Amino acid sequence: MPLYPLFADLTDRTVLVVGGGMVAERKTAALLDAGARVSVGAPTLTDTLGEWAVQGRITHLPGRYQRNWQKGSWMVIAATGDRPLNMRIAAEATARRRLVNVVDDPALSTFQVPAVIDRSPLQVAISTAGVAPALARRLRERIEGLLDPAWGPLLRLAHRYRPRIRDRHPDLAQRRRFYDWLHDGPVRALLRAAQPALAEHTLQTALETQAHAASPGSVVLVGAGPGDPGLLTLRALRALNEADVILHDALVPAAVLELARRDAERIAVGKRSGGVHTPQDDIHGLLLKHARKGSRVVRLKGGDPFVFGRGGEELQFLQRHGIAFEVVPGITAAVACAAHAGVPLTHRDHAQSVRLVTAHCKDSLDRIDWPALARERQTLAFYMGVGRLDTVSEKLLTHGRDAATPFALVENGSMPQQRTLTGSLAELPELAQRHAISAPALLIVGEVASFASSLHWYGELLQPGTSAAGAQQYSGTLADAA
């Protein structure tokens, strides 16, 4: 028989929990959250349960279980870990027609406590009728990740305005349309952006002026991280799930795009899409066109949108055109590559600061303050530098950085084909060429780069002398070390 699902109002109703251990404590906490009066019967209590008893938050029934503990309770939870005792508690509860749950024992229980995703007043409860609690937990994690935390405050706000919404939109179809707007539009986005006053104001305005009918779209600027889908944030995943249109950079791999809503329109823009370069103005034009149609647009960029991603320019453009936007940060290449190459970007003994530098073109290289970069005890992370490694190395050396300064050059960071090349600054251009390092690659220069030799853990490590010609020499070195 399938179980009958229900949500119980336990406000000020007494519930008996038998047992005083960690499990009893967890159950008690959840019952208190629901406003129940909890009596906890057990010879001894955990420290927290003990404190709650002293504070009067629960009633402690000391000693061994007695039938009269059940008096006055609406339901009973047996969490004693003693099966014969649990059986007795369950039998005595059932005889009095009280619902009873024996923790982890569906056979003895007349009700079960589901796994819950809490966005109160919205709650999603999952039950496998006790058959597969591990699956219930997994589903809970999945849904937890997908459900915007802003649903809670949104539904509370909507509840307060319910009568006014009904007055304003007596027609059911119209009212539905209004709720669709409320659930998916700018009000929820503003709550997500921690702007409750503005959210409420937007709702009021929509009620007064029908502003929602225009239903302007919005843009979420999302950082996709360095390539491994596991490095997306939960917020990025949610945005991808709600997108109507996704404008993505060429750097964003298919594995990330696969996580997006199936029927979202995907448009590749940026440098390496089919070998053509989409001019920034065209990207702006596309953002505007789709947002004005009322679509929820995700602008998906590699790494973080505000680190060499032109995210700022795109937001300025959207702002000029009155399009609402949000930003979801991503893990930038320097952070991801360092982590995957075993290079701590700062270290108390070796580097007190990190600089993110672009080596994109000659122009940007000319404008760099090389004497400042050449100073020691700082870590440099060069983006877009594969074509200019000789200039970078030469400039740093002529401005006084030690020729023996270690570097780590990380190609395809965080992806299965990652390669990490290490060596000293003076030999950087030659080594990179010998190993044919190509974009995307990130160059880390600084004392900390030497940690790659010992802390490297992901992908392939290329150390000096590991090229085909030097393989012998390398195994020699390993043998020496052994």
Ligand code: SAH
């Ligand atoms: N907004 C991005 C950077 C865009 S510039 C971010 O925050 O990471 C593009 C440069 O980023 C590339 O030329 C390369 O230097 C670096 N990069 C991006 N992804 C990378 C990866 N997976 N591995 C190594 N470098 C990467």
